[in-house]
Amino acid sequence: MNVAQSSSPVWHPFTQHGLEQPFKRIVRTEGSSLIDEDGQRIFDGISSWWVITHGHRHPAITAAICEATNNFDQIIFAEYSHEPAEALAAGLIQLAPPGLTHVFYSDSGSTAVEVAIKMALGYFHHRDERKTRIVVMEHSYHGDTVGAMSVGERGVFNAPYQPLLFDVGRLPFPAPGQEQQTLDALEQLCRGGDVAAVLVEPLILGAGGMKLYHPSVLSEFAAIARRYGALLIADEVMTGWGRTGTLFACEQADITPDILCMSKGLTGGALPLAATLSKPEIFEAHRSTDRSRTFFHSSSYTANPIACAAALANLDIWRQEPVQARIAALAEMQSEKLARFRNDPRFSEVRQIGTITALDLATPTTGYLSDVGPRLRRLFRERGLLIRPLGNVIYLMPPYCSSAEELDRAYSAIDECADLIRSIDR
Numbered sequence: 001m002n003v004a005q006s007s008s009p010v011w012h013p014f015t016q017h018g019l020e021q022p023f024k025r026i027v028r029t030e031g032s033s034l035i036d037e038d039g040q041r042i043f044d045g046i047s048s049w050w051v052i053t054h055g056h057r058h059p060a061i062t063a064a065i066c067e068a069t070n071n072f073d074q075i076i077f078a079e080y081s082h083e084p085a086e087a088l089a090a091g092l093i094q095l096a097p098p099g100l101t102h103v104f105y106s107d108s109g110s111t112a113v114e115v116a117i118k119m120a121l122g123y124f125h126h127r128d129e130r131k132t133r134i135v136v137m138e139h140s141y142h143g144d145t146v147g148a149m150s151v152g153e154r155g156v157f158n159a160p161y162q163p164l165l166f167d168v169g170r171l172p173f174p175a176p177g178q179e180q181q182t183l184d185a186l187e188q189l190c191r192g193g194d195v196a197a198v199l200v201e202p203l204i205l206g207a208g209g210m211k212l213y214h215p216s217v218l219s220e221f222a223a224i225a226r227r228y229g230a231l232l233i234a235d236e237v238m239t240g241w242g243r244t245g246t247l248f249a250c251e252q253a254d255i256t257p258d259i260l261c262m263s264k265g266l267t268g269g270a271l272p273l274a275a276t277l278s279k280p281e282i283f284e285a286h287r288s289t290d291r292s293r294t295f296f297h298s299s300s301y302t303a304n305p306i307a308c309a310a311a312l313a314n315l316d317i318w319r320q321e322p323v324q325a326r327i328a329a330l331a332e333m334q335s336e337k338l339a340r341f342r343n344d345p346r347f348s349e350v351r352q353i354g355t356i357t358a359l360d361l362a363t364p365t366t367g368y369l370s371d372v373g374p375r376l377r378r379l380f381r382e383r384g385l386l387i388r389p390l391g392n393v394i395y396l397m398p399p400y401c402s403s404a405e406e407l408d409r410a411y412s413a414i415d416e417c418a419d420l421i422r423s424i425d426r
């Protein structure tokens, strides 16, 4: 059964209520599936906006959440603390790239990025250095709060709010063969002397079209930032927790950013939680007997103990289960399924990093406002698949427990739907 839009008071995100089809009401989740009111299993090909890692309702995470509710609900996190947050911070420091020593909690990817920006500016402010500029890459997406929109791509998503957004330096995307141009642009911007931080999605721009760039570019970013006394902020909100094949994408460039943002897979996708990790000097720049140096940031639900317990269970899963092997197997299966599309003229480009694959459908219209994406979405939904293309970019980012049969179904549907869309467009 579907929920008619006109009868619902709910205002949904990224949804044009004047156009969309009725909502499917989900009553249960399990493994790689959403189950609707009619009992139909829908393959969650995008891990419910990239949050579910091990699979929906991993029993250890569910159990940890239930257990935590025996003792906790929310606890103010200023002046008071709790064991789940402390244990989690210690665990994150162990797992994250070496050299990150402090963990600041928040509750979404956007706020993790906002916190990172504030930490970077606070760091220079408290050291009396006039560095206030953030440099980002074109096509980036870092969230939908005002600061996060400021550092993201400008366009249709944020047109009404642009008067509020702050100015940033922008680098051209380092497409293969054009890396030097991006690095030169960064040097040029850094020479101005006012760059506080270079903020990037490591190795892959997610919402900007699943565009890949080489790990060497990321290590060059780190080197250039260091040379000019700027900080490197890695937004691992999407890439973290194994999506690109390694726990964090930064590992593939062998770098430790000065600040690292994570969310989504931090709780395995079960509850909202985010963390911004920093190097010691950033924490130390704020630590003082002078109250004006306090890091003035909080949200009411900072370090929610139940979410922290879910994240601790996620860490245990990483330690105790063969997650890395599962990711490698999923990446291999994806690679095999993708192979048949590699020289297919219906797709202008096909690419993969770790568990993420993307296929650019060659259509006359591209971009978010084209109706290619919504039409594809509808076709996939009719076939029991949750796949939400970004315009003409069809991508899969499934939970790590996805089976070969489920992937088969998804790639067969991509094959079939590509034909359907192109025959209508012709």
Ligand code: PLP
Pocket (backbone or CB within 6 Å): 108, 109, 110, 111, 113, 141, 142, 143, 144, 201, 206, 207, 235, 236, 237, 238, 239, 263, 264
């Ligand atoms: N940063 C990146 C790289 C993201 O992909 C996203 C969301 O997709 C965000 C930040 C924002 O996260 P949230 O939607 O949890 O605010």
